Amino acid sequence: MRIAIVHDWLVVYAGAERVLEQMLACYPEAELFSLVDFLPAGQRAFIRNKPVSTSFIQRLPKARKKYRAYLPLMPLAVEQFDLSAYDLVISSSHAVAKGVLTGPDQLHLCMCYSPIRYAWDLQHQYLREAGLERGIKGWMAKLILHYIRLWDVRTANGVDAFIAISHYIARRIRKAYGRDSTIIYPPVDVADFPLRTDKEDFYVTASRMVPYKKLDLIVEAFNAMPDKRLVVIGDGPDFAKIKAKAGPNVQLLGFAGPDVLRDHLQRARAFVFAAEEDFGIAPLEAQACGTPVIAFGKGGALETIIPLPEVECAAPSAAPTGVFFYEPSVAAIIAAVERFEGAGAAITPQACRENALRFAPERFRAEFTAFVEREWAAFRGGKQG
Known part of the structure; x- marks a missing residue:
């Protein structure tokens, strides 16, 4: 069986790339395709230093830094990959990787991190943050995203089975494509985030500083709690605005390497997280360290x-590992921090660690391999029938 894996773009080692790494651990013989590949020579171990077949976007002007600007060309680019020699894709x-062309004798499985966020339910937020709500450029962007949506729905028909990274994304896939999916949670490298039970008296948050992460709300909440210390790790377009607050x-x-991040996650009293994420690896890395999450x-x-438990006398179904707030506001974050501190020893480092272990890479590899083998057996049986 010849296998091809098609990834949107290879430029950094982030969440989707961690999943790709584990896919390649399951199927090291697979050949790799990507719209662009700008991974430095010293950062290719996670793809096993494999050669990558790229699209024409790789050779376009300023593609290394501005590859996202070529979004209107990406559907055409991904359709140019000739995958006719592969049994399993x-x-x-x-974004667009699921739009590859396959035939009736090829099985196409899609690990879907999300339908294209900025073309679907997050379109208005994306346009607002990019300053494209009005004007000629705004209407051009809206027109492009309209056609991207049409193409995205059409290409969903070429996928034989979807994997969703969470029930939340499964609902988004159902809404956008009208398709069911199997949930396989992404891998979290819990071994890189060892348990530490002795905590210090500070809170931590870490992410790229972009609007949807809502770091400004977290900072404003802690400004209103001057007796509590907050450490913010990360960089991005909003850094100056958040620093001013x-x-x-x-x-x-600012930006910190993995050792600094790990050290703070291990020592912090709790990790604070205000974004609405498709899955969210950072809260699980914190829990792997034995650190609760707000x-x-x-x-x-x-x-x-x-x-x-929301009701203090209620017995939790499992040992709690954090506290939720349900409104993206300063007041809600303050109330959640106070509730966390009032819980005392109800949330333990050991419980946090045990919960994180449910998402270890070994679990992902077992579930992913079982899914592929099951779908392959059903596909082969259908062909013979």
């Missing part, structure tokens, strides 16, 4: 954090 898709009890570290109760967080 696995698309690793949060930070009070004396808020420390901004999170916005929407999206993937609902599936990765076991909340303290």
